[in-house]
Amino acid sequence: MRRNSPPALACWLLESVVPAPYREAMLGDLIEEYSLRVESTSPSTASRWFWSQACRSVPSMAWSWLRSRDCLMSMSIALGVYIVMEMSQLAANLTIARLVAPEPKTDVVLAPVVFLTRCAIGGCVAARIRRGAAIFLALMIMITAAVSIDLRLCTIPVPWWYSLGFFSLGPLAVVTVPVVFGVRAPGAAEPVK
Amino acid sequence: MKRGELLGPLEHIILLALAHLDGGAHGMIVRREIEERTGRNISIGAVYATLERLEAKGYVSSFAGEPTPERGGRAKRLFRVEAAGKRALKVSEQTIRSMTAGLKGRWESI
Numbered sequence: 201m202r203r204n205s206p207p208a209l210a211c212w213l214l215e216s217v218v219p220a221p222y223r224e225a226m227l228g229d230l231i232e233e234y235s236l237r238v239e240s241t242s243p244s245t246a247s248r249w250f251w252s253q254a255c256r257s258v259p260s261m262a263w264s265w266l267r268s269r270d271c272l273m274s275m276s277i278a279l280g281v282y283i284v285m286e287m288s289q290l291a292a293n294l295t296i297a298r299l300v301a302p303e304p305k306t307d308v309v310l311a312p313v314v315f316l317t318r319c320a321i322g323g324c325v326a327a328r329i330r331r332g333a334a335i336f337l338a339l340m341i342m343i344t345a346a347v348s349i350d351l352r353l354c355t356i357p358v359p360w361w362y363s364l365g366f367f368s369l370g371p372l373a374v375v376t377v378p379v380v381f382g383v384r385a386p387g388a389a390e391p392v393k
Numbered sequence: 394m395k396r397g398e399l400l401g402p403l404e405h406i407i408l409l410a411l412a413h414l415d416g417g418a419h420g421m422i423v424r425r426e427i428e429e430r431t432g433r434n435i436s437i438g439a440v441y442a443t444l445e446r447l448e449a450k451g452y453v454s455s456f457a458g459e460p461t462p463e464r465g466g467r468a469k470r471l472f473r474v475e476a477a478g479k480r481a482l483k484v485s486e487q488t489i490r491s492m493t494a495g496l497k498g499r500w501e502s503i
Contacts, residue, residue: 222420222441228460228467229421230437235463257438264442 206234207247210254212379216332217258219265226261230254270332277329278336285322289314308356315366316373323374324383331385334378338371345370400485403443404452406431408474408482411453417471419458420444444472452478 211227218226230253237246265271292314300306319341326333345367378384400408410426411418418426420440427435447453458469474482 218438218441219445222445222470224467225457225470226420226437226441228464228469229419231465231467232461232463233421253437256436257441259438260436260442261438264445 204235204238204243206231206250207254210251213258214254214261216335217262217265219261219268219270220331226257265332274330274332275336277333278326278340281322281326281329281333281337282340284325285318288318292318305356308358308362312362312365312369315370319370319373320377323376324378324381326374327378327383328385334374338374341374342367342371399488400481401443403435403439404447405482405485406433407440407443408447408452408478411472411474412479412482415473417456417473419469419471423472447478448472450477450481451475452481 214227214230215223230250234246234250237249296307296310296314300310322337322341323334326337345363349363349367406427407423410423410430413430414422414426420437423444424435424437424440427433427440444453444455448455452475453472454475455470455472458471460466460468
């Protein structure tokens with residue numbers, strides 16, 4: 201972080217939840233005020249102020265976003281990507297069963313690899329199509345994993361952390377892989393430098 | 394303003410702040426104006442969420458300003474009160490005045 205640049209994580213947080221019409225204006229206002237506060241107080245005080253504004257703004261902006269059409273569109277795209285992901289999982293399972301004919305133990309090893317790969321690809325596709333769609337996709341995967349754990353769909357005895365890995369690492373891959381590889385929807389703003 | 398539809402507390406305060414800042418103001422100026430006049434430290438998110446709602450109701454309008462380097466190359470969005478917003482303020486003021494009439498004596502005793 202440069203001396204006069206606002207906290208990058210707080211900026212990312214706001215960029216993720218602020219609805220499109222006011223995203224640029226609101227972030228611009230915060231960045232301008234941050235620069236003024238850096239000059240009049242200190243960078244650490246200004247950063248604390250920026251973080252407090254970001255954290256306190258998230259609930260109202262998230263609520264506003266949830267009520268907007270933008271949110272419905274993101275949910276629809278996430279659902280579409282999720283269906284394609286499920287179909288690809290089914291195809292992968294059939295292919296593995298036919299070509300590799302895995303033993304149950306092999307399946308236990310291969311399943312997380314296939315799962316995380318499809319989560320990462322699905323997250324990138326959703327993030328490329330529309331901002332915010334990856335967050336809904338992560339939520340859908342989290343719910344599916346929770347339901348699968350609850351219904352004990354895995355017939356092979358596995359340790360508790362194995363199931364927890366599907367619940368936590370899958371959604372995490374959906375959200376973080378697009379950020380790591382810089383995948384974003386066309387027209388989305390560049391991260392604040 | 395539809396009959397029976399009243400401004401929410403924050404909508405009311407933000408419309409009044411915009412009325413004070415005649416000619417157009419951006420969200421941070423509105424936030425600062427409210428803080429200076431009332432001492433309330435409102436988040437910028439709450440200000441913009443309310444401004445969005447007021448714009449959807451037709452009480453305020455907005456226009457884009459020029460992007461500046463101090464804002465990380467981001468343009469300002471300036472808001473101003475429209476005629477419908479002024480009418481809504483008037484109706485709210487009248488409603489509050491009617492409802493508080495005769496209460497002054499009781500409040501002084503609290």
